[in-house]
Amino acid sequence: xxxxxxxxxxxxxxxxxxxxxxxxxxxxxxxxxxxxxxxxxxxxxxxxxxxxxxxxxxxxxxxxxxxxxxxxxxxxxxxxxxxxxxxxxxxxxxxxxxxxxxxxxxxxxxxxxxxxxxxxxx
Ligand SMILES: [Fe+2]
Numbered sequence: 760x761x762x763x764x765x766x767x768x769x770x771x772x773x774x775x776x777x778x779x780x781x782x783x784x785x786x787x788x789x790x791x792x793x794x795x796x797x798x799x800x801x802x803x804x805x806x807x808x809x810x811x812x813x814x815x816x817x818x819x820x821x822x823x824x825x826x827x828x829x830x831x832x833x834x835x836x837x838x839x840x841x842x843x844x845x846x847x848x849x850x851x852x853x854x855x856x857x858x859x860x861x862x863x864x865x866x867x868x869x870x871x872x873x874x875x876x877x878x879x880x881x
Contacts, residue, residue, distance in 0.1 A: 796858070799845045800838075813841055835859075836867045840874050851875060 765777040803813035811819065821838035829837070836859060843854025852875035860868050 796839070796842065799842050802845055803841070813844060817841055832863050832867050836863060836871055840871055 763780055765773060765780055767773045767777055800814055800817065803817065804815070805812060807813060809816070817838050817840065820840070821834050824834045824837045839859060840855050841851060842858060843851030843856075847854045852872055855874075856868055856872035859871050863871075
């Protein structure tokens with residue numbers, strides 16, 4: 760946990776030390792991203808009107824992708840495609856796509872972004 764604080768209240772008054780402190784914090788935040796994603800996945804193991812939990816649905820999909828010979832990117836996208844439900848159910852596809860976008864191809868991003876539409880259509 761970082762106990763130091765920057766010296767400014769308006770960014771234009773920041774200095775090099777403030778910037779270094781913010782970068783240090785950002786690096787720690789990025790370091791913990793994978794753990795937070797795992798926690799989000801675990802939180803999807805709650806009650807559901809469906810036969811299986813949202814977590815089981817994601818694990819089932821990723822397992823099926825693996826068994827089908829899908830590449831790693833597709834398996835990860837399948838595993839995380841509904842993770843947006845944790846923080847913003849009304850636009851969960853966009854949230855999942857935003858999470859995945861720095862790490863996946865444009866095609867996979869598109870699939871994540873639009874999977875809610877496909878789900879609604881079918
Ligand atoms: Fe889904």
